[in-house]
Amino acid sequence: MPSPRELVRRVAVAVAVATAVGAGALAWNSTLLGEYSIMDMGSEPSGHGAHAAGGGASTGSGPETDVTALIADPDRPADVRIELTARQERIDVPGGRTVDGYTVNGTSPGPELRARQGDLVEVTFVNESVTDGATLHWHGIDVPNAADGVAGITQDAVPVGGRHVYRFEATDAGTYWYHSHQVSHEQVERGLLGAIVVEPAEPPAFRTDAEFTALLHIYGGQHTLNGRAEDARVDAAPGSIVRVRVVNTDQGTAAVWSASPLRVAAVDGHDVVRPTDVEGRRVLIPAGGRADVAVRVPDDGKAVRLHVGGARSVVAGAAGAPAAPPSPQPTRTLDLLAYGTPEPPALDPASPDRTFDYVIGRRFGIIDGRPGNFWTINGRMFPDMPMFHVREGDLVVMHLRNDSGDVHPMHLHGHHVLVLSRDGVAASGSPWIVDSLDVRPGESYDVAFVADNPGIWSDHCHTLAHAVDGLVAHVMYEGVTTPFLIGGATGNRPE
Amino acid sequence: MRTLYTALAWTVAGAVVVQAAAIAFAFGGMLNLVSEGGVVDKALLEGFQAGGVGEAGFLVHGLVGGVVIPLVAFALLVVSFFVRRRGTTAWAAIVFGLVAMQVALGFSVTDMPYLGLVHGANALAIVAAASVAALRMARPARPGTGADERAATAEGVGSDAVAT
DSSP: OOOHHHHHHHHHHHHHHHHHHHHHHHHHHHTOOOSBOGGGOOSOOOOBSTTGGGOOSTTSSSOOEEGGGOOSOTTSOOSEEEEEEEEEEEEOOTTSOOEEEEEETTBSSOOOEEEETTOEEEEEEEESSOTTOBOOEEETOOOOGGGSOOBTTTBOOBOTTOEEEEEEEOOSOEEEEEEOOSSHHHHTTTTOEEEEEEEOSSOOSSOOSEEEEEEEEEETTEEEETTBSSOEEEEOOTTOEEEEEEEEOSSSOEEEEESSOEEEEEETTEEOSSOOOBOSOBEEEOTTOEEEEEEEOOTTSOBEEEEETTTEEEEEESTTOOBOOOOOOOSSBOOGGGOSOOOOOSSOTTSOSEEEEEEEEEEEEEETTEEEEEEEETTEETTSOOEEEEOTTOEEEEEEEEOSSSOEEEEETTOOEEEEEETTEEOOSSOOEESEEEEOTTOEEEEEEEOOSOSEEEEEESSHHHHHTTOEEEEEETTEEOOOOBSGGGOOOOO | OHHHHHHHHHHHHHHHHHHHHHHHHHHHHHHHHHHTTOOOOHHHHHTTOTTGGGHHHHHHHHHIIIIIHHHHHHHHHHHHTTSOSTTHHHHHHHHHHHHHHHHHHHHHTTTOTTHHHHHHHHHHHHHHHHHHHHHHHHSOOOTTSHHHHHHHHHHOSOHHHHHO
16 A cells, blocks of 8 residues: 555646646647638738738728639630640659659640740649549749639639639749649649740840750659650750750759859749859759759750759750760859849838748647647747738738758749848849749748739748648738638648 | 556667668668669658658658657656656656757758767667666665665656655
8 A cells, every 4th residue: 555645646646647638638639620711810910011000801991802803804815725634643754664643634744835925824624533633823923813723722622523714814924834732742743733834025135046844853753854754855056045944843952053154044934134154053943943044055066964953964956966974063052142133123122011020940749630840930830820911012021031950942822022132141133033932941031022913822831741731821912802711521732 | 667667668779779770771772772873852852752762761760750759758757757766767857858859959960960970879878778777677676775876866856756
C-alpha cells in the first residue's frame, strides 16, 4: 500500500496527464476544419495606411460583387478558342519510362497555347477522368478573377464529365503556363499543365531571330524538357540570337547557365530593359517562374549549349553542327535586383495606401487534425492566416521575410509585383516585375503592386507541398464575395 | 512501469540506429542516382525523388526523427514520474532534451550545414543516454548511494527527491 503522500503525488500526476490529454484532444478537434469559406478567414482586418480606418471585410458599405461576376467582356468574340481535355492516365516520357499522371489533350505537358497580345482567349476545359476534379489556373496571366481557376474560391472543381469555360484577355505579352489548382500539389506534379506564349503586338525592343519554349518538369524522378527526358535541338543559323522561354513547372528553383554569354530578355512575362551579357553566372528561376534567356549561335559553325534546370540542355545551331560540351554550373548567381537599365518607376512606393507584412516561419502544430511541422505567416498557423484586405486602386507595399530554413517561391495571383528592395538594398536595375519570387532563408523583400484587378487572390508558396502545409494567404478586395466553399463535401481542395 | 520505462528507453536507442541506417541508405540512393547520370537539384529534392532508390530512407529519417522519437522520448519522460526510483526522471529529461536539440538541429541543417557535425555526434549522445536510462533499471536499486544519488543531485529538488 503506498503512503498517503505517494498517493497524493500519483493522483496529482494522473490529473495532470488527464488534463493534458483532454486539452490536447480538444485542441485537435478544434483544428478539424470541415467545410469552410475563404470569406470567414483572416484575422488581420487591413493594412496600416491611409485607408486602414475605412478598410475591412466586405461587411462595409457599398454593393457586393460576386467573384463569378468578375469576367472578361462577355460580348466580345474570342480571338483564340481551344478545348482542353484532362485525363488521368499513363504519361509517355520519350527517352525515359512511362509514369502515372494526368494529361491535357492526351499529352503532358499539354499543348502550348499561343495568342497575340490583346487577343481574347476562350478555353473550354473538359474533365474526362480526373477523379478528384480539376481546374485550370493561368499562372502569371492577370486574368479576371472568375477565370483564375482556384477550386473553392473562384469556382468549384470540375468533376469527371464536367466542363468549364475560361475567358480572359491576353493583355501582356510573355511566357506563362497553365496548371490545375485543385489538389494542385499532386495534379501539377503529375503533369496537368502546359505552356502559354503571348506574342507581342509590337516588335519587342530586344530582337531575337528564333525562339524555343523549354518547359521543365520532373516526371517520376526524370528531368524532362517539354516532356522528353533528353536534350532539345533548335535549328538556328550561325550568328543568330535564340530566345529560349524557360518555364519552371517544378517544385524547386531551376538553374540556367551556359559557357557562352547569355542575356535575360524577360522575367515572368515582363521585358528586361536593355539586358547585358551575363558571363560566369547562372540564372535562377523560382518554382512557377519563367525567364526568357537569349543566347547567340557562334559564327564558328558550332552549336551553343544552354543548360536548363540542371539535367537538360537546349542546343541551338545549324542542323548537324557539333554541340558545345556541357559546362559546370557557375556558383555565382545573376542578381536581378541590379540587372539591366533602370527606368522611372510606374508607381510611387513612398506613399502606399496599404502596407502588409508577410513573414514566413515554421513550428509544430496540428492542421485539420494532422500533426506536423507547419509553416506560419506572421507567426500564425493555418487557418488563422492573415487576410490582406485592399480596395481597388490602392497602392500596396508588402514586406516579405523568410525566417524559415527553406527557400519559398512566393506567387501572387492576378497581379505582378515590382521588387523595391532586398534586405534593405534598393533595386538598381531594370524594373524587376514578377509573379513568382524566391525568398531565401533569412532574406526580406519589399514589393509593391497596384490593386487593379478586383477579386479574391491567392498569395502562396509555389513549392506546392508547402502550400498544403499552410503557406497560403489571400488578397481580398473590399466588396468582393465568393459563394464557393473549400473542404468537406464540396471536394474543393485548392492546394 | 519499470518495464515500460525500460522498453521506451530502448526504443529511443533503437530508433536512433534506424535513423543512422535510413540516412545512409538515402545518401547511397542519391549517389547511385548521380553515378548513373542523374542530376539532383532543388526541383528533384522538392519532388521527393532526390534519394533515387534510397528515397524511402529520407522519408523514414524524417518521420522517425520528426515524429516517432520525440513522441517516445516524451512518453519516457511522463512514465518516469511513475517510476519510484531516484534519477529516472533526470535521465528521461536528459534523453528528451537531447532529442529536442536533435530535432532542432535537423531542421536547421539545410540553412547551416555545419550543424550536421553536431547532429551526427548528438545522435550518439542520445543512444548513450537512452541506454544508460534503460540499463539503470536492470541494476538493483541502491537508494542513497552511488550513481543514483549523484543523478538525484543533478535533478535538484525533483519529484523523486520530494517523495523520499
